Amino acid sequence: MPVNKKKIITFLVILILLSLFLGGFVYILFLKNTNPDLKASSYDSRSELYWERLQNRPEVLLGPGYPTDLRDFLETLRGKESYLWEGDRDKTYTHLLETYPDERGHVLYAVFIAFMNWKEKSSEVEQRGDLSAYEKLTAVNRVSEEIFPLVLRTILFPKHPTTPPVLLLSYLEDYVQKNPYSYSRERKRIFLRKMEELYQAEKWEIRTWESPMFLRQVIELIYEREILEMSEEEKTSYRSAKLEELKADFWN
Incomplete structure (x- = not known):
């Protein structure tokens, strides 16, 4: 009886080790298939x-x-x-x-x-x-x-002055989409912070390459909630004022 008991225990240990090995092998294969090495390909x-x-x-x-x-x-x-x-x-x-x-x-x-x-x-x-x-x-x-x-x-992929504004605008769009109830002051703050990160010492050169619509699109995104509640006449003057304000903050 003791001999049979030892055999059973040995068999169970081998079975457990085999299960662990097979589980690890399958896991490695799964990782390999779902996380391909870009350099290797x-x-x-x-x-x-x-x-x-x-x-x-x-x-x-x-x-x-x-x-x-x-x-x-x-x-x-x-x-x-x-x-x-x-x-x-x-x-x-x-x-x-x-x-x-x-x-x-x-x-x-x-x-x-x-x-x-x-x-x-x-x-x-x-x-x-x-x-x-x-x-x-x-x-x-x-x-x-x-x-x-x-x-x-x-x-x-040489750096080009048009790249930072595109990235900056898409960053702001992404933030607004994910934070629809954020206040304009918060949107403006994260926008200016990201601008500083992307433009750095090249901001004066980048400015000459900006699309004419760039800052207008930024204004619409930052002050979206405020503009939504205004009349058409109010929107025009508000946008102009905020545009000048943003330019001052943006480049000074």
Whole structure:
């Protein structure tokens, strides 16, 4: 009887350990499928070596013989692959090696694979209906940060003075949408704080690139509740006064 009892206990221990192992294995597989590594999907068997090298020396793309406008080059190549070569990646690879018959062809192919991965992941983000415009913008930025090293990111996505106002407006829209009962003074406060964060020392240059409608849209969002209760005549004078007030706070 004691022998049988030991066998039963041993069997139960083995069964528990096996269950834990299988549970952990399934959990790992689940994580792998739901949280794909963006970097790992940014290369294929032909580009992996060159993509790894680019992590340490992306500035090579600024050297002689490489496209001066890399983003435009990649977009054009993407169009050729889609429409001219009907999605045949082998033809893209052959084309690059024939056009750049040295290391450049391999490097550009590696960048193209990563760029296509970024396009795919960004498109998935932009199609999500549960995200606001601001959340989509920041998510796409995160995708680019995870895929591309800093130097390559600045080559592909150079800073432009029109970007901060777009991001700032979408941030305010997102805040108002999520906080519909917030007061105008709170909306204005978070707007000015975010503006300071995004514009920093470049605010005078950014100002020259702002859309004429930018501050008007900001006024409508900040003072939405007040404007809603006014007559048309009151709205006109109120908007003008608040616009001048915001300009003073904005740039002084």
